[in-house]
Amino acid sequence: MAHVVSPLDQPSNYKDSQTRVDRQRQNDLLSSSTTLYIGNLSFYTTEEQIYELFTKCASPEDGGGIKRIIMGLDRNTRTPCGFCFVEYYTHTEALASMRYVSGTKLDERIIRCDLDLGYKEGRQFGRGKSGGQVRDEHRQDYDPGRGGWVEERYADAQDGPGAVAGGGGDWKEAESTGNDSRLKRGRSPEDEGDNTRLGQRSRIEDEVDAERM
């Protein structure tokens, strides 16, 4: 049922760049996936906050519910670094999150959801050179929810700890690899808030003046 608009529960061009499975298999996995990747979280957002929001897409009467939440952690500090996986019991619940929650706010940040191939051990860690997410090394704005300014040391982080750690690489979020891929699909306007460079805008754009309400 959707010939005149495209549903919001379609997989985007988000993917796990390190996956070893081929594209056909990936598509199959996604079409029955129960796992979501959640991005643009504040470093301070807790699992319980995530649980509260994502429970609203759960269908316990249908045998569903939140199976687990895996916080994305900085590889070096083992502290949250702004992403997580939410795993449901059913695929329908994951789709509901795509439709209803992706692009809304949690902890006053616009979060983004994507269907995921399924969590595997090791994927909970940031893949950036500093230990966190790659996107935080390319940010140019001040983002208090994600550690403030991008620190200088990121510039020559090749020499820093964790730079050569095995299984490095990165969660290729579209915006973080924009420089090396001219083939990548441009961000569509409705993806606003996913893009860190729009971070400033997204913080102001939905403020509704309470006095007017």
Place this chain on the structure above:
Amino acid sequence: MSYDRSHRGGGNRRRHRDDYDDRRRDAYESPADKLKTAIIKFGDVDVEEELPRKHSHVISNLSEAFRIAVTEQPYKIPHYAALLRRLHDSDSTEETPPTTDDASLGKQILEDFWKGFQAYLDKLAWRETRLCIHFFAHLTVAKLISTDSMFGLLQSFTAVLEEFGVSHGRAKKAAVCAAEGLMIGGPILKASSSERVQEVINAIQSYNDTVTSPKWLIGPILKMYSDEGSTSNADELLDIVLQALRTLDKSDFAETASSFSQPYISYADPDLTAFTPYNLPSVLVPPEVVELDGLSTDSGEDAQVKKEEWPEYFLRLFDNDASSRVTPDPKTPAGYAVHSGLIDILDIFEVNRKECARLLIEYPKWTIPGTFKPKPGGTVVPEPVPGKDWQLESTVIENVLGAYFVLPESSHKSIYYIGLITELCKLSPSTVGPAVGKSIRKLYSTLGDGLDVEVARRFAEWFAVHMSNFGFQWVWKEWIPDLSLAVQHPKRAFMRRALEFEIRLSYHDRILKTLPEEMQAPEGHTISEQAPGPDFEYDDPAKPHHDAALAVLNLFRGRAKAEDVISHLDTLKVTLETSDDGGVVNADLLIRSIAIQSLLHIGSRSFSHLLNAIERYLPLLRNIASGGASSAGGGGNAEAKADILTASAAFWKHNRHMVAIVFDKLMQYQIVDPTDVVGWTFINRAEIRELSEATGPLSLSAFEWDLLKGALDKANGRVMIARRKVMALRKEEDDTRARVKASGGADGNAMDVDSEVKAEETPAVDSPALTTALKAFASLTREQKGALSRTLDGFVSCLAPGSSDSNPNPHSRVVISEQGWTDRAGWEKDEWNSWETWGWYRQFCRSYAPYLRNYSTTLYTVSFAKFDGSTDPAAELLKKTWNVSTGQE
């Protein structure tokens, strides 16, 4: 015919496929694409042979485009009718009458469109069916379809209303199909036969007259003492349909023109000597498919679940002044048209809330000019139509909220409506924001005047998520005066609940700062004093058993094996029982409390820590749940399981969110059963004073309801999974048998006759997997029935307590009397608690009715037989609510 062009020229991509993976490439091919390809590729193989096929191909693509257009963009239907009318005309530049006979393109498309309609009807795709009827009704007014066959179509739908034992869901949808068709086609239909118009209206009316008692239970404004369903600020779907129809009928459908667009109305009439209007073939609405899976519970009850069987009430927010209405009254023809138009958009575009919001805001474009107030600064300012000139944003929000508050449950998840309103606010903050604010104030004002408890709960949920999306900016100070109300007054309960939900999405400090001092103050009883943290009872060295608990905690911290912890606890128990000061009275209880609280303590850092702790110590938890008897699962010890729940709730007494999460996971890992949680919620919960608003006499608040709902949904969800498993295994076995049979038949020649006969005589034996699945299904339906029965029993003892019951609520009979309700200004905490408990009982009955119906006889006997012959008003109301829910009244 599909030439997937995206596969070609993709060589470049393939080499880079790690960088580029557009999964949308297999997207739906639009009729336009198909049509274009069909024409361009025409003759590539054999032009002679392709020609006739190509013709029908072009027509079917065009009609498919019309079908998609009509069923997915209902707001454009009148214009599609005009377009199709043009396609009937010989000269499409002028509004000339259709002259050419059957050969016109339009006629061929219409005939093909009909096939699509028939397909929707065969699938009982009600919305698509209804929207096609809209289209046919417009085409009847545009004189392309004969009035006689249109009547025939409508009467196929009213015939459904007279089916024996028709379900309400089916009747409601059929009635609306007929009614809306008549509203649109009325002007020409009535001119052709006013009797047949009466027949349609009367059929709907007489059906609607039979559904009075469910209305009493399902309205969003509670009047428990009265039998009436209707209230001033809520409209029931069939009621408004009928009122709008009657109004239209009175004026011979003159108002249709001011309610529905008719862009084709000025077109010249066809020359009936040369043009025959299309006769819609007659149809029969197919019966509902009852999926007979033959699965029943061990006591032979049917285990099917059927929903959507209730009347549909829409809460109206803006109705105070009829002379200057800001939103349409859905009982009027024009108001109904707007209402149903908006609800259709809401349902169709559920897949994309952002597009949905845009379409709702653009809705005036599709209505008759003057329906809505023009946007400020617009270039064309239409003359406002008297009685219309409504406010778009208020109308949209009223309808979205109306759909959200439908009882017992909305058609989509709460979060859809909430997210949609967020998108609406983002699209046009300066106009939608105020409409949202007004709606919140209006809803708040009805709290305490009978707003249904479930509606109030959804209101709090919406409020919290909405505020979470808009910086938690609410002008709390305007509600300060309400702090003088009784602490359990619905308004105060709402404030507490909304703030609790806000904290769950944010954090305590953040939310505390949004409040004025009066509400921050502890004596305001509005927000918890501290951040909701854990409370390890044995933390304080001065507390008894601190050392014993610390030892257990250290075992957990050191990741001791579950068996080692079990034996440590056994030793500890002996020590406690034989201690110098005469021994602990209930050593079991104490051991359970220490073990559970210590385990939760190591799992208190996060949800994941909790899961890890539970998973690592499953053998220990099973051992405790079984009362220490054995660690082999199966039932467990009811007292031990209640103690586990009590210890968990005590540990998280300052954080009710965590209580719900821990209970859920304990059920998930089958440490406790849903029945245990239900029993605990009614009985043991009162032991932890901090946790509950509903202390004092037995009663339930929204928090307890959430626990009950969690348990019942878990029980029902398990039955659902078990059923699916059985079905899948059965199908697998049937397939295997069929394959064996087929291959046996092929090899038949080689087989000797005797063995073939023998093989056929062997009865089908279920595989071990299926046997196990069936056993699981049987035990899970038992558990489901147990949980439902326990809940019903719990409500009965809360609401109609016998004089001998412990801690009876003396108010349960007062709050349901008319006098009691009239005097509610003087109600204190206990009265409001009791009233809320009644509200949750109603929600339990109507929301779980699909499950309760299967067990209605047994459950009635168990819980209500004792009231036979009783004139206790509480018993009467309990029984009446039950009977209406289970379809016996």
